[in-house]
Amino acid sequence: MVKCYRLDEVATIEEGKIIPSKKYFTNIGVPLITADNLKKLMLDGDIEQLPKVNITFGKHCKCVPVPAKTIILTKANLKDTNKYIYQSETELCIASEIVAIIPNETIVLSDYLLHFLRWYKMNKEWQHLYHIPINLPMIDIQHKIVQTLNTIQLLLKSKEPLLTAVEGLPQHFDNVSVQVEHHSKSLHYGFQQAQYLYNHMLYKIFKGEHK
Numbered sequence: 001m002v003k004c005y006r007l008d009e010v011a012t013i014e015e016g017k018i019i020p021s022k023k024y025f026t027n028i029g030v031p032l033i034t035a036d037n038l039k040k041l042m043l044d045g046d047i048e049q050l051p052k053v054n055i056t057f058g059k060h061c062k063c064v065p066v067p068a069k070t071i072i073l074t075k076a077n078l079k080d081t082n083k084y085i086y087q088s089e090t091e092l093c094i095a096s097e098i099v100a101i102i103p104n105e106t107i108v109l110s111d112y113l114l115h116f117l118r119w120y121k122m123n124k125e126w127q128h129l130y131h132i133p134i135n136l137p138m139i140d141i142q143h144k145i146v147q148t149l150n151t152i153q154l155l156l157k158s159k160e161p162l163l164t165a166v167e168g169l170p171q172h173f174d175n176v177s178v179q180v181e182h183h184s185k186s187l188h189y190g191f192q193q194a195q196y197l198y199n200h201m202l203y204k205i206f207k208g209e210h211k
Contacts, residue, residue: 008130016094034095063093069110075126111146119202
């Protein structure tokens with residue numbers, strides 16, 4: 001059974017606030033997400049390098065804390081936002097140029113929503129997020145779908161380090177250049193097929209063709 005919801009019916013959408021003053025920054029605290037450091041985080045994944053704030057100051061600090069499993073987007077340039085969608089693993093604070101989507105995981109799994117948002121073409125103002133329609137199967141079906149999509153995505157994440165390792169073999173072994181070139185081409189093709197499979201599955205799942 002698949003039911004259609006509006007995004008704001010299955011998730012809380014939080015708008016970030018202004019960046020707190022320096023006196024609220026600490027060595028140990030809650031990482032702060034801005035548009036700039038979201039891009040850095042997407043590149044290196046090192047959340048420990050982000051500035052941190054002390055949210056115990058509450059209203060004085062004017063931070064918006066969000067829980068783990070929240071999905072983070074930039075409010076500007078939503079049409080390009082598929083490149084910068086982040087799923088938090090810990091509690092975070094969000095700055096004014098950030099919007100957070102906190103899924104109600106009794107209805108929609110965070111991972112399922114993450115894949116959906118990476119597929120969905122967003123080209124309007126960020127307030128449009130409230131009205132995005134999403135078709136949701138039962139939670140157990142979402143679990144199965146997410147397991148498959150996550151497996152493919154994990155494979156795709158290994159692309160660059162694996163290709164770099166293979167293409168670096170000639171410097172360690174003699175007379176392997178031809179074999180390495182062949183294997184490199186095969187790997188490139190394999191990853192292209194994996195990306196195609198991921199995109200095709202997203203289309204079929206979120207267009208409702210998986211039923």
